[in-house]
Amino acid sequence: MAQRIVIHPVTRIEGHAKISIYVDDAGEVSSAQFHVTEFRGFEKICEGRPFHEMPGLMSRVCGICPVSHVLAS
Amino acid sequence: MDRLTGKPRLATVWLGGCSGCHMSFLDLDERLIDLAGRVEFCASPFTDYKDFPEADITLVEGAVANSEHLSHIRSVRERTRILVSFGDCAVTGNVTALRNLFSVEDVLDRAYRENSTVVIGIPCGNAILPQLLPRVRPVHEVVKVDHFLPGCPPSADTIHAFLMDLLDGRTPSTEGRRFG
Numbered sequence: 001m002a003q004r005i006v007i008h009p010v011t012r013i014e015g016h017a018k019i020s021i022y023v024d025d026a027g028e029v030s031s032a033q034f035h036v037t038e039f040r041g042f043e044k045i046c047e048g049r050p051f052h053e054m055p056g057l058m059s060r061v062c063g064i065c066p067v068s069h070v071l072a073s
Numbered sequence: 074m075d076r077l078t079g080k081p082r083l084a085t086v087w088l089g090g091c092s093g094c095h096m097s098f099l100d101l102d103e104r105l106i107d108l109a110g111r112v113e114f115c116a117s118p119f120t121d122y123k124d125f126p127e128a129d130i131t132l133v134e135g136a137v138a139n140s141e142h143l144s145h146i147r148s149v150r151e152r153t154r155i156l157v158s159f160g161d162c163a164v165t166g167n168v169t170a171l172r173n174l175f176s177v178e179d180v181l182d183r184a185y186r187e188n189s190t191v192v193i194g195i196p197c198g199n200a201i202l203p204q205l206l207p208r209v210r211p212v213h214e215v216v217k218v219d220h221f222l223p224g225c226p227p228s229a230d231t232i233h234a235f236l237m238d239l240l241d242g243r244t245p246s247t248e249g250r251r252f253g
Contacts (some may be wrong), residue, residue, distance in 0.1 A: 043188050044175055044184065
């Protein structure tokens, strides 16, 4: 019988995610999806803010790799 | 207390935040070894649990931003003796709560419609994705918080002093550097 297997939480990543694996009637994997469940909307919240806030804000995109975001900002 | 080791059970939880507070926790470096001797680490973002375990102290990083954070923090509260808002996102909402200036629709539109070039449209995730809350909320707006450990992130020294105070039965000190 077709079924969906959900892996939640995914613990070996930086961030929050789930994985769905769809299995068809023959027991074969028909498709799989990786769901990123975290969303904070940096694309919007930076609009109209003083430019000198950007390095401080962007480094909070990710606590593990803040340096790349600071440089990009 | 842990039934086998007799040590207090320490957990960390990660809601809507950047994990920087957890990174700062790891900056305890060699002091982690001493800490591991004093507490039983029972849950962290690395732990594959379905139900949050019973804990004496839980450090909660991040703000409450979506429906899953909400249900998670409620079950954490039920099973935790001392719940600590860990870092500015948990304490005030901080960067995570900046989206409160806009509607959820506007924030999602900007990211998934206006800025998209390949796949345009807001992901639905077949109802698997948690719904964003209309307002991001600090942890104490949702459940009772016993202690606040501010900082963005709190420094390793601040975290260490805080935990030592808590484990030794003193009122925790939260002095230290703030944002940046």
